[in-house]
Each structure stands twice: as C-alpha cells, then as structure tokens.
C-alpha cells in the first residue's frame with residue numbers, strides 16, 4: 001500500500017503508525033519533496049481485513065490475528081459452530097471455487113485478485129460453505145459491503 005503526492009509525483013514516505021487498541025488503525029505518510037502529509041484511517045473491519053491479509057503498512061504487518069483453528073481444537077465447545085463466530089475463528093477447510101465463480105474472479109484486476117479471492121474464501125470458510133459460487137460472491141459482497149470487488 002503506497003501513497004503518491006500528486007503535485008510532486010513522488011512516493012510518500014511512511015511516518016507513523018498507531019493502533020490505539022480500539023480496533024482502529026492509523027498511519028501517516030509525508031511527501032519527501034514538499035512535506036505534505038496524509039493520514040490513513042481504517043475502521044475496525046478494515047483494520048482486521050488488512051491484518052488478515054498480512055498487508056504491510058509502514059514496513060511490517062499488523063499484529064498477527066489467530067487465523068486457523070482446527071476442528072479438534074474446538075471440539076466439545078457448545079459455541080464452536082455458532083453462526084456469528086468472530087472472523088478469527090476460521091475453522092472450515094478451504095472452499096473450492098466453481099468454474100463460473102473462477103471465471104468471475106478472472107475479471108478482477110490481477111493486482112488485487114489474490115486479495116479478493118481470499119476475502120471470498122474466508123467468507124465461505126467462516127460460514128462452512130464448501131463451494132464458492134457467483135451466488136456466494138453476491139452474498140459476500142452485500143454482507144461485507146464489497147461493492148466493486
């Protein structure tokens with residue numbers, strides 16, 4: 001993730017990052033030529049998305065989130081398979097992609113395709129959906145507010 005100063009056509013350099021602990025995340029960048037500064041603010045969901053994807057901001061990834069729980073680790077827990085489990089309790093195996101879902105994914109620009117595929121895959125895993133289809137993609141887009149992906 002990079003920011004460009006439009007006036008200078010220069011890549012802004014990372015200045016400071018903050019994770020205040022309430023789930024939000026901020027990072028500030030400055031233009032090395034004119035000194036203009038910008039800050040990026042991410043709400044808790046965006047912060048988790050970035051953290052989940054392992055995107056590097058300011059030179060290192062956000063604090064690791066526990067991503068993988070095996071079925072064995074949660075066996076015996078009454079709440080192990082509740083609908084609204086937090087994103088961090090992914091437990092289902094990787095979903096397969098139907099050919100029409102793959103075809104739709106292929107229309108996504110290459111530089112974000114991997115990220116988009118992971119978002120849909122995680123969405124399916126969290127809901128124990130074994131196969132990603134265009135219908136699942138539509139549902140994920142509506143529920144996650146991913147219009148345009």
Ligand SMILES: [Zn+2]
Nearest residue numbers: 005008031034
């Ligand atoms: Zn500048």
